Amino acid sequence: MKNSVRIGCGAGFSGDRLEPAIVLVEKGRLDYLVLECLAERTIALAQKRKANDPTKGYDPLLERRVEKLLPLLKQNSVKLITNMGAANPMSAAEKIIGLANKMQIDLTVAAVLGDDVFHLITGNEISTETNSRLADSGELISANAYLGADAILPALEAGADIIITGRVADPSLFVAPLVHEFGWDMNNANIIAKATIVGHLMECAGQITGGYFADPVDKPVRDMENLGHPVAEVFSDGTSLITKVEGTGGVINLATVKEQLLYEVTNPKEYITPDVVTDFTTVFLKANGKDCVHVSGGNGVKQPGTLKVSVGYKAGFMGEGEISYAGHHAYERAQLAGKTISRRIKNLFTGFRIDFIGGNNTGEVRLRVAGRTPLQKTAEQIGEEVEALYTNGPAGGGGVRKYVTEVIGIVSTLIDRNLVKSSIELEKT
Amino acid sequence: MKLYEIAHSRAGDKGNTLTLSLIPYDEKDYAMLCEQVTAEKVKAHLLHFVKGEVIRYEMPNISSLLFVCHDALSGGVTISLALDAHGKTLSYVFLEMEIDIN
The missing domain is CATH 3.30.70.600 (Ribosomal protein S10)
Structure with a gap:
């Protein structure tokens, strides 16, 4: 078992910059690169593209991102986990294999399937937002369940170099490789909660390194044009260091990490993912030198019995x-x-x-x-x-x-x- | 005094719900923020945007507050007619709030 696992996050939304991921793979000493590219609505739009052309429906930037990264991932022995499969992970996997064949790079790609649950939805289910039937909102065109880390684990166990998913809870993209590397028990809520906190902090990439943060007067950020994306070095007890590649722009400090810990959280005592319910009021942060914050604590209670469907x-x-x-x-x-x-x-x-x-x-x-x-x-x-x-x-x-x-x-x-x-x-x- | 003089904030969205963190630059100001920045005051300050309830969460572990504002984003990012449908600019509207300190 490794002493620590290093995961970089090279994209925090579908339109994110391409360069920071390249820097992460080349210089981040990574074990895994995660690209998080799927917002709530992105997958519905992708379902529409798939309906027009059954070979499409994956992230429109997939080819551009993967083409640049493939040789570097191979050279540096970094595995890639991404939700760029969007509405069509299978076609995305085939596309990546096509690109790898062209570049004569040997690899195994795993597509994670099963999030598309449109066939299970009748329209009579009650919306959590409107409290009325889903079908009352309008003509339904897609339904995707948020899968958890347990859906990704078989792909890691099968030795895949690239794992491409559709709708998966964003933190689960990070939880899965940590569970796989450290042999953690998915039923150990406290350790899965710690992994979830790492995932939550990392999933928006540049938002923890000074992006969506900078104010030139009150919150200055160095060298913004070269903003680096983050690396989490996670230890077998679930504690972690949030850091970035030396020489990149941006800043990681208590202020950036606190802002991201609370970002888009609607109940910090019960942050719900498919893997665990996490209590963010038990997380502790400590400055750990230049551009580095130590994260510890974080308790959880067991997996929810239901999954959210968008x-x-x-x-x-x-x-x-x-x-x-x-x-x-x-x-x-x-x-x-x-x-x-x-x-x-x-x-x-x-x-x-x-x-x-x-x-x-x-x-x-x-x-x-x-x-x-x-x-x-x-x-x-x-x-x-x-x-x-x-x-x-x-x-x-x-x-x-x-x-x-x-x-x-x-x-x-x-x-x-x-x-x-x-x-x-x-x-x- | 304005909130921005002693604290920073980040806005987030989940559907039609707006989240606003409030983080003092100096952790010593946390207790004062807890006293001054109540959910009611935040609701009153953001009345133009927030139509629903505001719930405040205290996070003493990181000396920060979180305000969860319901019915605040004109239906939410996917169907809102607002230019900033996410409400990302609202953190700085929040920080314009006046507080009384001695």
């Missing part, structure tokens, strides 16, 4: 339009523009909103109009009417931009975990 539904279309006014009476003219648009088209929309951006001391005000409707054509009218303000609205309006977006909403429900059967598929070069 359900995507069609929520119509959003239309947006923007126009700017400057100088004398800028705010008054922007207000007149907003009132004019409202009178012309507000009643066509199920949701309608006017914002004034800037103003007061800046000398420039930007009017933003947004509306929601079931119909794409109606959504387009927002931008058309804002654009028409050029010649049919207040004086001195400029810089129109217009957008139409199809809206996919997300509601959640809980499902008996025994109904969700995960499995792995191995693909070799």
Whole structure:
């Protein structure tokens, strides 16, 4: 058994930068690289791409990320765990094998399957957000259960070099390799809680190294343009050091770690994942020299009997339009523009909103109009009417931009975990 | 005094729920923040955004507070019409709050 395991997190969302992951693999002395690329809505959008083309539905940046990383992962003996499979881990695994064959790199890829539970959802389940039936929100298009570390473990045991998943709870991407390396018992809630805390701290990558943190006056961050992503060095007792590669930009200190520990937590006494329920009020942090924080403590109680399911539904279309006014009476003219648009088209929309951006001391005000409707054509009218303000609205309006977006909403429900059967598929070069 | 003079904050979102941490630069100020920054005061300060209940969690282990604000994101990131649908900018709106210290 290793004395410690080093895990880097090279992406904290699907659009994250590519370079920090390369630095981590080259210089981080990693055992594992995790790329977390799947937000709640990302998977519903991916399901739509898969419906249009059954070979698609994995992360659109998969090829770009993996192509650069494959040779480096091999050279440095680093294993990759990522949820870039999104709605189609199987096709993603085949894509990676194709890339590896082209580069003549030998490896085994495991796809983790089973999170797609659309066939188990009737629409009559109660949403945890709205307290009404899921189907009341709109036409349902996807349902993905959050799998836990137990779904990833068989892939590690099978010796996979790359593990590609769909919907897995973000911290579980970190819990699985720690359980595998240290031989921890998934039923030992206190140790799994500690691993979950590591995962929670790491999953947003640059958000613990000074990203989403910097304020040049009160919270300065060094060399932001070269912001490094984090490395967790985890020990067999579950304590860890959060650090980063020497020479990269950014900062890790008590302030960055505290901000990330509390990020998106809705009940710190009961942080629920498929693996364990963790009490964040029992975590202790200690500064440990430059860009390094020691993490200890963290108690847990047993695995929940249910899994959260993210359900995507069609929520119509959003239309947006923007126009700017400057100088004398800028705010008054922007207000007149907003009132004019409202009178012309507000009643066509199920949701309608006017914002004034800037103003007061800046000398420039930007009017933003947004509306929601079931119909794409109606959504387009927002931008058309804002654009028409050029010649049919207040004086001195400029810089129109217009957008139409199809809206996919997300509601959640809980499902008996025994109904969700995960499995792995191995693909070799 | 404004909150930003002694503390920092990060905003997070889960559905239509906004989370705001409050972390003093100096851990000695934690007790004072507990006394001054109640859930009611935060709700009043963010009334324009937060339509539901605000729950405060005390985290003495890291000398920090967490405010969980319900019905605060115009329906949540996936369907909100707001420009900042996540509410990521709201941490700095929060830090504009006035507190009384002697």
